[in-house]
């Protein structure tokens with residue numbers, strides 16, 4: 001008997017961007033809705049609304065893993081190796097979060113298995129720090145996967161990486177299209193909700209639909225100017241404010 005249909009909203013690297021998060025949720029609702037949210041980490045850091053983003057996410061049936069910014073904001077890891085702008089933002093973020101927010105972030109696992117997916121922020125070899133962008137890195141994560149599919153974030157670059165011989169192959173995640181999940185193992189990055197870095201300033205996200213099964217990928221515009229004005233008011237670094245315009 002086939003199981004019940006599941007639609008999971010897949011979000012990564014929201015980075016305290018409430019306008020982008022709300023736009024994504026609204027867009028996903030118009031595209032058939034979702035039953036639960038799978039979050040691949042970096043819910044906070046960089047942006048102006050850390051507590052508000054956590055509150056909104058926790059309204060849903062949520063499975064979340066930790067990103068480096070989540071742990072740094074909660075004091076689980078040391079942020080001294082962050083670059084200047086990221087460090088300034090993470091210190092500011094830590095001051096905005098209340099005890100419950102920090103407890104929530106502290107308790108996040110680094111890996112979560114939601115068959116047939118494994119969720120992790122960076123990679124399975126180095127869950128919160130590795131930017132999985134090269135075939136050799138994908139090979140290492142394929143070697144550690146216990147499920148056919150793995151969802152990653154961290155690089156803010158949407159892609160699907162297929163487990164091919166002799167080396168894994170990175171392919172673009174087609175916008176507005178879907179990737180069928182019946183052709184063997186793959187690693188998928190849905191891109192970043194709140195700070196895209198693929199020269200497209202629109203928020204990026206994905207939906208898993210167990211009917212298919214397939215991963216759908218979408219981009220949605222949001223009110224960048226509003227996010228930027230909040231960042232300016234908060235005194236967040238100009239570099240972080242400006243990059244949202246360009247998706248870099």
Ligand code: ZN
Nearest residue numbers: 013042067154
């Ligand atoms: Zn990130």
